[in-house]
Amino acid sequence: MGNGVREGQVDFKQQDVEPLPATHLPPEGNQEKKKVLNSLMSGALAGAVAKTAVAPLDRTKIIFQVSSKRFSAKEAYRLIYHTYLNEGFWSLWRGNSATMVRVIPYAAIQFCAHEEYKQLLGSYYGFQGKALTPFPRFIAGSLAGTTAAMLTYPLDMVRARMAVTPKEMYSNIVQVFIRISREEGLKTLYRGFTPTILGVIPYAGLSFFTYETLKKIHADHSGKLQPSPPERLLFGACAGLIGQSASYPLDVVRRRMQTAGVMGHTYSSILLTMQEIIREEGLIRGLYKGLSMNWVKGPIAVGISFTTFDLTQILLRKLQHSTNVER
16 A cells, blocks of 8 residues: 655646546546545455455354353364354354455445545655555554445444344344334434444554565665555554554444443443443453454454455556556
């Protein structure tokens, strides 16, 4: 992923010249549209590949997060194995269709927004053509994650409900929306929204910050402009580990609030939810339940996501370049 803003970008502001019709955009406008489209496509693919790869672990983590059961690697394995025996192999991916409906637009918006925020901040702070400094780098990631979360939140709510309920209760995504709206009200679709936003700020900020920083350090010390795919996976894994560890308690809180209607709880606020979890299960065992699984799942997912995005971007640019050469 590129850093900062392209060199040589000139802003022509001529008030006396009429704007060209949309069908005759200048080359710079076409390039910008292609860049945004490439980011959206690359982000969508990155999110879909990463989430599908870790879907069984993700579903298992959510089930423990929303219950009072004590988490352990043995119990997690037992849950996965029993699910496989009782409901079949593909049941391990239950809720993944809802995940895809949510994660494809979420990842597309997040990665595309990150590229745009980097340009805006690069222009504002005067880093045209150069890597952003640490603070703007963190801000760009946080803004990208917040933008994506705000636009796709109800889909995350639906996905959490499908992950913790039997298939007899909700047979498809549309039915989840209908039943929640009819039985619990439309406001329920945004239950847990506040902890989600509070959690995504450090998560997305630290994830993008760590990945971009490691790429810059690698370029400075190796002399290579681009890291290899295994190096990208490693950088992404580090980014996921740091980002998810920092925001994990809020992830537990939002899952409890999202699934309260089907789990027999009445969580009304972030603080009350935290208090009840700590009182019943303890600080570490409650708010950090399943974190060890996240240390396996998170780095894999984020590593795959960042790597897929970068490599897809490179591939699309090469395809566009070869097409332009042929013309």
